[in-house]
Amino acid sequence: MLKLSPDSVSIGSLGTCIQVPSLSLAFDMGLAPASALHRSVVLLSHGHMDHISSVGHHIARRELLKLPPATYIMPPEMVEGFHALLAAYRKLDGSRLEVDLVTLRPGDSHPLNDRLFVRTFPTYHVIPSLGYAICSQRGKLKPQYHGLLGPDIRALRTAGVDVEDLVETVDVAFTGDTKVEALDADLVREAQLLIAEATFVDDRISVEKARRTFHTHLDEIAARADVLENEHIILTHFSARYSKTEIDKALDALPPDLRLRVTTLL
Numbered sequence: 001m002l003k004l005s006p007d008s009v010s011i012g013s014l015g016t017c018i019q020v021p022s023l024s025l026a027f028d029m030g031l032a033p034a035s036a037l038h039r040s041v042v043l044l045s046h047g048h049m050d051h052i053s054s055v056g057h058h059i060a061r062r063e064l065l066k067l068p069p070a071t072y073i074m075p076p077e078m079v080e081g082f083h084a085l086l087a088a089y090r091k092l093d094g095s096r097l098e099v100d101l102v103t104l105r106p107g108d109s110h111p112l113n114d115r116l117f118v119r120t121f122p123t124y125h126v127i128p129s130l131g132y133a134i135c136s137q138r139g140k141l142k143p144q145y146h147g148l149l150g151p152d153i154r155a156l157r158t159a160g161v162d163v164e165d166l167v168e169t170v171d172v173a174f175t176g177d178t179k180v181e182a183l184d185a186d187l188v189r190e191a192q193l194l195i196a197e198a199t200f201v202d203d204r205i206s207v208e209k210a211r212r213t214f215h216t217h218l219d220e221i222a223a224r225a226d227v228l229e230n231e232h233i234i235l236t237h238f239s240a241r242y243s244k245t246e247i248d249k250a251l252d253a254l255p256p257d258l259r260l261r262v263t264t265l266l
Contacts, residue, residue, distance in 0.1 A: 001232055002172055002193050007033040010236035010265050012199045012215075015050050018236065018265065020172065023116065023134060027174040027195065032057045037065060041112060044074040045176025046129035047081060055082075056089040059097045069098040073110065073118065076103040077128035104130065119170075121185040123178035126214040133173040133187040140167045177237065179211055180220035183228065194230040195265075196221070197237035201250035204241070218250055225258040233258075236265045 005019035015030035025041040032054035044052055055072070062070055074082065079101065090097050102110055106122040116136050123131040142164060173191035175182045177199070188194060199215040210217035221228075221235070238247055244266055251262060 004234070004265070005035050007035045008265055009033075010197075010238075011050075012197075012237045012239045013050050014240055015053070016237060017054070018174065018195060020134075023112070025112070025134070027132065028052070028176065029055045029058050032061070037061045037067070039070070040068070041071045041073065043118065043132045043174070044072060044078065045123065045131065045174070046075070046125055046127055047078050048127065048177070051176070056085070056093075056097070059086075059099055060089070060093060060095055063095060063097065069100050071100040071102055073102045073104060073132070075128045075130040076105065079103055106130065109135075116171075119187055121173075121182065121187045123176055123182040124214060125177045125179075129176055129178060131173065131175045131178065131182055131185070131188065133191060134171050135187075136169050136171055137166050138169065140164055175216075177215060179214050180216045180224070183216075183221070183224055189227060189229050192231050194228070194233045195236060196233065198235040199237050199239050201238065201242060201247055205239070218254075222254050222258065225255040228258070230261060233262045234265050235262060238264070238266065 002020055002022060005021050008018045009031055010016040010018055016028040017031045017036055018027040019036055019039055024039055025043065026036055026039040027043050028045055028051040029042050030050040030053050036058060086097055104110055104120045106120050109117050109119045111117045116134060119133045119135055121131040121133060123129045170187055170191040172193040173188045174195045175197055177197055182188060183196065197216050198218045198221060200210045201218040207217045207219050247264060251259060254262060
């Protein structure tokens, strides 16, 4: 399973930056720990300050380290404001702050390298937002060649026989801030690793109020226990009102099979 950087963080209203070092990417840049400077792809879910406020720092520090411009992927509705933000930073900082911008809409895909690509899915927040799934394609031996030994398979390949089917796997899905309906997308339910927000976890904030603020309540995730196929789920973006003890207590009330698959990022 993919592992997150130990510097990853996501606390509601304070800051989100979730790093996957093996893929050299980060989801959101509301904070920019030193390790994040080496993430060459940043996928921005939406424009709230706790998700983008350290973008300028990320760009400038990479420039100082003579690293190539990073790629910033975002919904198209963010682009005008993003350019205006960079213009202000350039005027204040006197730096070039070069970037590579990519805009994607729900249902789009974009290659990350020769094996990985990102697919997008709709999310439901108070401002335009976007969810990201990192997918890979791997060769899988066709059923008719099962049982053959390695030399026989190599001989078939040498003869020009296509012995593999390409199989697409959803390695990780990241929802950002959203109402729970984002979890209903096939890309999200089938991801091996799901990184999903659970801003509210108990009855101090009701499900109805969570929905009015376009966030997800833990009770809504519990209600989907039987349809979430993910091997592992990391819940993030908890409200700062909750202590770790309170979060753990709420998680222990999840259906047992779901609880076994859930960890938290605090």
